[in-house]
Amino acid sequence: MVKQITVISGKGGTGKTTLTAAFASLANNALIADCDVDAANLHLILDPVMTSKLDFYGMKMAAIDQNKCSACGLCRSGCRFGAITERFVIDTHACEGCGVCALVCPKGAIVMNEHKAGEVYRSMTRFGPFVHARLGIGEETGGKLVSMVRKNAAEMATMHGNDLIIIDGPPGIGCSVIASISGADLVFIVTEPSVSAIHDLERVIEVAAHFRIKTVVCINRCDINKEKTAYIEDYCRKNGVKVIGKLPLSETPTKAMLEGRTVIEHKDDIFTGTVQDIWYRVHSELFHNSFRPLFQ
Amino acid sequence: MRIAIASGKGGTGKTTVSVNLALSLENAQLLDCDVEEPNCNLFLDHPLQKVKDVGIRVPAISKDKCTSCGKCAEACRFNALAVLLTGVILFPKLCHGCGACSIACPEGAISEVTQVIGSIEKSASHTHGIELYQGVLNIGEPMASPIIHALKGHIDNSRTVIIDSPPGTSCPVISSITGADYCILVTEPTPFGLHDLMLAVDLVKDMQIPYGIIINRHGTGDEGVEDHCSENNIPVLMKIPYDMRIAELYSEGIPFVLRMPRWKDRFLDTFRELQVLTDRC
Numbered sequence: 006m007v008k009q010i011t012v013i014s015g016k017g018g019t020g021k022t023t024l025t026a027a028f029a030s031l032a033n034n035a036l037i038a039d040c041d042v043d044a045a046n047l048h049l050i051l052d053p054v055m056t057s058k059l060d061f062y063g064m065k066m067a068a069i070d071q072n073k074c075s076a077c078g079l080c081r082s083g084c085r086f087g088a089i090t091e092r093f094v095i096d097t098h099a100c101e102g103c104g105v106c107a108l109v110c111p112k113g114a115i116v117m118n119e120h121k122a123g124e125v126y127r128s129m130t131r132f133g134p135f136v137h138a139r140l141g142i143g144e145e146t147g148g149k150l151v152s153m154v155r156k157n158a159a160e161m162a163t164m165h166g167n168d169l170i171i172i173d174g175p176p177g178i179g180c181s182v183i184a185s186i187s188g189a190d191l192v193f194i195v196t197e198p199s200v201s202a203i204h205d206l207e208r209v210i211e212v213a214a215h216f217r218i219k220t221v222v223c224i225n226r227c228d229i230n231k232e233k234t235a236y237i238e239d240y241c242r243k244n245g246v247k248v249i250g251k252l253p254l255s256e257t258p259t260k261a262m263l264e265g266r267t268v269i270e271h272k273d274d275i276f277t278g279t280v281q282d283i284w285y286r287v288h289s290e291l292f293h294n295s296f297r298p299l300f301q
Numbered sequence: 302m303r304i305a306i307a308s309g310k311g312g313t314g315k316t317t318v319s320v321n322l323a324l325s326l327e328n329a330q331l332l333d334c335d336v337e338e339p340n341c342n343l344f345l346d347h348p349l350q351k352v353k354d355v356g357i358r359v360p361a362i363s364k365d366k367c368t369s370c371g372k373c374a375e376a377c378r379f380n381a382l383a384v385l386l387t388g389v390i391l392f393p394k395l396c397h398g399c400g401a402c403s404i405a406c407p408e409g410a411i412s413e414v415t416q417v418i419g420s421i422e423k424s425a426s427h428t429h430g431i432e433l434y435q436g437v438l439n440i441g442e443p444m445a446s447p448i449i450h451a452l453k454g455h456i457d458n459s460r461t462v463i464i465d466s467p468p469g470t471s472c473p474v475i476s477s478i479t480g481a482d483y484c485i486l487v488t489e490p491t492p493f494g495l496h497d498l499m500l501a502v503d504l505v506k507d508m509q510i511p512y513g514i515i516i517n518r519h520g521t522g523d524e525g526v527e528d529h530c531s532e533n534n535i536p537v538l539m540k541i542p543y544d545m546r547i548a549e550l551y552s553e554g555i556p557f558v559l560r561m562p563r564w565k566d567r568f569l570d571t572f573r574e575l576q577v578l579t580d581r582c
């Protein structure tokens with residue numbers, strides 16, 4: 006069975022992509038998937054060579070044939086998303102693609118059109134195969150695109166005989182996050198000791214618990230605020246979540262990013278040593294611990 | 302005047318800018334549209350009161366009238382309904398509350414009930430003249446936009462409205478920044494920051510909202526963002542330095558203008574610049 010680990014952060018900017026990239030370089034036989042489709046960044050470090058590209062179709066979208074439209078207004082009063090303008094044009098940013106307008110139009114003036122909302126890429130990198138995507142600007146259905154990335158990742162992992170899929174997840178607790186963690190063997194949360202990161206951490210731990218996925222936490226920049234770090238450790242202990250490592254504030258991640266390298270490739274220092282330790286622990290959580298639900 | 306604060310990506314300092322800017326003005330209304338993770342009040346610590354629940358209308362199907370014909374499931378484009386021999390089942394998390402199913406049902410078997418997906422809260426008392434409204438998405442609910450729409454219904458046009466939008470460039474961001482007079486994009490001076498910034502710029506251009514940049518953690522990273530801005534005539538409104546003092550205050554949840562008052566003037570200057578840029582002075 007291919008194992009799957011999803012790296013998420015609740016709040017952005019905590020060092021999620023830095024750690025995902027480091028894990029990619031440390032894993033022996035992993036496939037990497039970037040499910041942060043809204044603002045994919047991992048490719049900036051992994052430098053992928055694309056092998057194939059697939060179109061992603063989101064929801065169909067309505068279009069009104071002005072020649073058939075009699076301006077009766079039924080579509081506008083039926084639309085719950087305010088997507089039909091005064092002049093009977095569809096506001097594509099607001100349209101959810103539900104099709105109610107087409108259903109109520111007595112003139113048959115509204116059609117639902119296929120609509121490309123993004124792309125999925127299969128690539129190779131110096132650390133192994135990589136699946137990533139791009140969601141068109143302002144497109145919805147991030148969750149659907151995440152599912153498509155994960156489906157392609159699973160296929161490709163089977164093809165290449167990978168034993169692990171490392172998933173870089175999106176921030177937040179919504180649709181794309183849920184799509185990124187569902188069915189994963191381990192959720193790895195990166196946080197930092199600040200009031201706002203802690204607030205988001207608590208919410209995202211709840212989400213993982215809601216879906217009963219085993220969760221570990223890593224505290225980045227733990228020396229910025231020792232009290233808050235202690236609070237996180239305490240909170241995790243009380244909620245049955247393991248703190249798998251603590252990383253110091255360091256210039257290494259930014260320096261490595263500027264060179265397009267992972268922290269492991271960039272330099273051998275305390276920071277990278279700690280990242281390596283964390284990776285060994287993650288590896289043993291994944292491959293040597295039998296699954297036990299942490300939340301009942 | 303409505304100022305939206307956005308960033309291609311989380312963690313760039315959007316909330317920091319929103320809160321500190323709001324605190325620097327006299328009469329601001331702050332709308333926290335990052336409903337998955339509303340964080341503004343962590344820095345203001347106002348007592349909050351619930352204004353209302355936000356719900357969507359989901360179908361309720363009468364077992365007596367339903368003939369299991371399947372028309373409703375056919376009409377639902379979100380696969381929220383499944384028709385079995387024994388009747389119809391709804392997967393509430395997939396339902397967008399569009400109403401297509403009730404229109405499609407020939408038996409009149411579908412009525413609608415409200416399903417709460419989150420709430421709107423406001424500050425019960427305020428310090429520094431800030432009136433805060435925030436939306437909260439319930440855990441496990443995927444749809445943020447209805448809450449953002451409800452939240453924007455509370456905009457008070459007699460005040461300067463500051464809208465803290467969610468990260469990214471997808472649907473909830475659009476709902477948040479629609480109708481803004483100006484959009485401030487907060488970024489970091491790194492290749493990641495630049496990459497995300499360019500996505501955000503594409504979005505605001507597409508929506509025809511005037512925009513400018515605030516660079517946070519200036520002094521780390523490289524010159525890429527500034528070079529890009531000067532080559533493309535994008536105004537850089539402010540640079541907030543990488544400063545341990547600011548980082549520590551942030552980690553404690555203290556807005557830095559409260560402890561470093563000269564920054565209040567910097568934010569005010571930026572605000573006046575925006576008034577000029579948008580012809581609203």
Ligand code: SF4
Pocket residue numbers: 103358359360376377378379380381382391395396397398399400401402403
């Ligand atoms: S209201 Fe719309 S989304 Fe919900 S079940 Fe009916 S058709 Fe599907």
Ligand code: SF4
Pocket residue numbers: 362366367368369370371372373374384389405406407408409410411
């Ligand atoms: S359309 Fe109406 S009658 Fe037909 S399956 Fe749906 S609820 Fe039942």
